[in-house]
Amino acid sequence: MIATAAQRAGRSVDRFPGGKPVRVFGGVFRAPLGYLIAGTGAALFLLFGLLDLWWHSLYGFDAVLDSPPHIGLFLSISFTMVGSVIVFAAARDTRWGRAGVILSIPVLITFSPITTKAFDALPLPVEPDLVGNILFSTLLLIMGTLTIGRWSTALTTAATLGALQILLWWFSPWAAHVYADASGLPLRDNLGHNPPELPSEIPVFMLLAAAAITALLRLSRKRGWSGRIAPQIMGAGGGAVIGLSLPVQSALFGETGPTAAELLTMTAVGLVTGAIAGYLAARLAVLLREHSTAPATKGR
Template sequence: MLDSPPHIGLFVSISITMVGSLIVCAAARETGWGRAGLTLSIPVLVTFSPITAKAFDALPLPVEPDTVGTVFFATLLLITGTLTLGRPGTALMIAAALAGMQAFLWWFSPWAARVYADSVGLPQRDNLGDEPPNLPAEIPLFAVLGAGAISALLWLGRRRGWSGRVLPQVIGAVGGLLIALSMPVQEALLGGSRSVSVDLLPMAVVGVLAGALAGYLAARFAVLLRERPSPGRPAGPAEHAAPAVTKDR
């Protein structure tokens, strides 16, 4: 089970490790490997960080904690990556990398597990039946919708001079709402038992609130990630400025 104490500890460790990778790649964002590393580190964080919320499964909540974690972390990291790199379409590139990782885990991992089990003669093979693989099934299938909304709203906000104090929360609320509303649909597509219509209202509330908080924090995390000057360039006043989205226009 992914919510066992050893698994929670493992996923926390993976998340902390990938945060370190994110910091290193953000410092080298002016290089090709830095941008590529940032784009690939974030999907790993989106995959593993929400699982730590399973530690709160015992609480009587209207929405499963790991689902809230998925909405929050996916929105937070998509916006953080976009503001850190400051390039158009960053959120969409991250969502594409996430989809590639999901496809790899969905098809390659079960095949590799079967091959390994056959090679050593294991009679029992967990999670290799008709049910979808646990880990890739919990990655948001429709993250690209949230990423598209984030990219479009950020472009529109900058073009029209919206206040940087409000724009991150708006971007987060809309992106979080789309990701949240896609989760019940994802469960239905994967054979879940819960009704889509029952889940929509609480999921919408979770999406807006968690997304707005994610946007607020993402703008500030991006400032911290951009503080360190890129290698080979002297530190200047622009290096210590917040991304354009965090300033009032």
């Protein structure tokens, strides 16, 4: 869907494995961008792990996801997965490259919105993590679709996210019991009656959002919509579905049912946030495609 000038001219294009090499520390060494970002994220994860260990020695077992060390750990995971997406996008012409993009994006959708919990203390009209869920989910679905260039990408990515959610729904309670037993700590009150926090915050109706994005993508191709506006329309449609579904999802998981005003507000937030996400997704997709290719030379 998005092609380089060399591709449009019919010339061959070289691919850099892992993305174009960049100079580091003033040229001391060069590293492919994807590997550099993923490695930096892994190193930060180790550092925040040490901080988390120190934090536990002071305050004991964390009962929340949004402690400062946890936010740092989730941010580190996001950095690592951003690097992974760059690496796999550079190999998008191969089956393993496309599969890697489709597997990496659901992990980003899972962990990236958690970092917005750091803004919970601000007096905002809508919870930051809800806006983060809409923004990251819509942005990453559209970005992956435009990067790979296949209309089915959003649906496949959403299905993969659903499988990951089911896995985490089983794994999280099991891990909590194993960790508590190993540490000699009691489980939190009512843990058995509450849904696991991490998987329950992943949008459940992502397949519907992906279907909306896919339908709008195919409509844009059929009607010949401008590439300047189509991603925003796709984002607005997908974001509205996610925004509307989040209060319904909360009600399904044991909270009070949403009011009509809440549904209307979240749909409006989804429309606006989704349009912004579509705008950003199109530009990030261009960067992913362009940064992984070398310019064509004369005579090729």
